[in-house]
């Protein structure tokens with residue numbers, strides 16, 4: 001059976017790559033590889049996962065230089081040779097080994113106005129949103145975000161401007177700006193307008209290229225730019 | 238910078254980009270046509286001197302450049318030079334410089 005030569009980032013001391021030989025198997029995912037190392041070769045290796053089926057967004061890492069969800073990335077898809085290079089996601093502080101700190105990433109979702117606030121109370125009936133209404137259609141993809149951070153790790157503007165809210169937070173706000181139940185539209189537009197917000201996006205689509213859910217944060221951000229401009233021209237901002 | 242101010246800066250850059258796309262096209266097509274028979278200062282001046290349409294066209298061109306370039310530079314400075322609030326003053330002065338140099342050039346070929 002062929003072996004994979006896996007280089008894994010270890011954070012001890014000033015940090016370094018450590019090499020492991022892992023048996024290559026059919027239908028093996030990157031998460032399988034990391035789990036093999038942790039269970040059989042070095043139990044001190046830290047990494048993060050939960051659902052293993054592409055729903056929780058906790059398992060992303062940098063795989064051969066690109067951010068990916070590891071539970072649904074097959075080794076065969078990313079490995080032409082037998083070499084695999086695993087590192088924690090870029091643009092995130094590292095907690096240990098392959099585990100990065102998502103605090104700032106989620107704080108930015110709050111900062112961008114990512115918490116829903118409707119007008120209904122629990123006594124009211126459930127709002128009926130027509131599936132073919134324009135607002136609902138505009139966010140049909142964007143609401144599927146699992147918060148994995150792959151887009152954030154792939155965005156150059158996040159790297160250059162640590163304050164930049166980033167693709168996931170702006171994508172989240174877009175879903176609320178188009179939500180007809182929402183009551184905070186203008187506050188959200190104000191929160192995303194500016195150097196830390198949608199106006200810093202270069203629209204070069206690294207986020208969209210890498211998003212494992214095949215969403216387009218770039219498209220959501222362009223939508224925000226349009227909505228912000230309209231509001232500014234109407235004197236609402 | 239206020240959300241409103243940011244929104245207008247962004248709009249100004251987009252609108253000036255549209256104007257520039259048009260102006261650059263006209264400029265390039267004019268150049269390609271007029272160099273066919275060789276290029277001389279006298280020929281250029283014959284076209285532009287006293288011509289109100291060319292005066293208006295190049296004024297629009299210069300104004301669009303003076304709006305568009307500083308806003309772009311502002312982004313570059315903030316991203317790569319990590320310049321903070323001082324950058325507004327620097328790029329505004331740069332825009333003014335473009336406006337002055339551009340106006341001078343236009344006047345040179347018009348008068």
Ligand code: SF4
Pocket residue numbers: 144145146147148149150151152167168171210211212213214215217
């Ligand atoms: S937009 Fe895509 S890449 Fe970004 S956090 Fe959501 S699912 Fe992950």
Ligand code: SF4
Pocket residue numbers: 154155156157158166167200201202203204205206207208217218221
């Ligand atoms: S399109 Fe915008 S948000 Fe996406 S990677 Fe590029 S700069 Fe970042």
Ligand code: FES
Pocket residue numbers: 049050051052053054055056057058059060069070071072
């Ligand atoms: S472990 Fe949940 S998305 Fe990968």
